[in-house]
Amino acid sequence: MPVSDRLARAEAICGHEFNDKKLLRAALTHPSAVEGEPVGSSYERLEFLGDSILGSIVALALFTSYPDMDEGKLTRLKVSLVAGATLSEVASELGIEECIIFGASETGTGARGLHSALENVYESLVGALFLDGGRDAAERFIMSTLKPHLATERAERPSNPKSYLQECVQGDHMEPPAYKLVDTSGPAHAPTFTAVVMVDGVRQGRGSGPSKKEAEAAAAQDALVRLGYIDGHRTGRLG
16 A cells, blocks of 8 residues: 555544644654664654553543542553553554554564554554644544443452453553463372463562462462552562
8 A cells, every 4th residue: 555545544543634744654654664764764752652642641531530430440440441452452443554654574573563563553643643733633532542442340450360460561561471380399189380470571470379370370469569560550669
């Protein structure tokens, strides 16, 4: 698809005609398509800006819409809406995949590469809308696209530590937790399993239990404490 058609399609999706087409083009351009060019040629800087704007707009909307909801529930609801998985899903539904300008080196990276690009471009479009049309333009796009995914039950803390850890690290744009069984001890009729969990490539939790499932749950609980996740938001590493 010609670049001009991609830009027009993106404008239709955003509901905004850009005064600065170069800004829109940058928001849609994967770094692989502009290797060796200035950093502003791709969506990376706009993604950084859009991430912050997205968080503030969603936070204000939830704060205003749910006056009886406490901080923990508001945070979990916000995390669920701005998580990478949600943004990727929304971007896919909107048809943003057709608008992204990829370079040859990105061909063949598969679903994982596309998932990341969709999330990044959603955020970069928020940044571009803010710069080109102001906060109102960014807010209209965010509210119209994320509102269908708002479910208040997401404000409840998951009872499963693994689910809760997954939710928290997604909200912080980190790699999903990866579990590894590192030890099995005790008699065959009553073994004890020990597992560790890696977050963003770093071991953050360790736990044991009478089954692999329970060992992983214990490791996730340990990681939640060590990473400082309290009521759905990160307060800092504890060790």
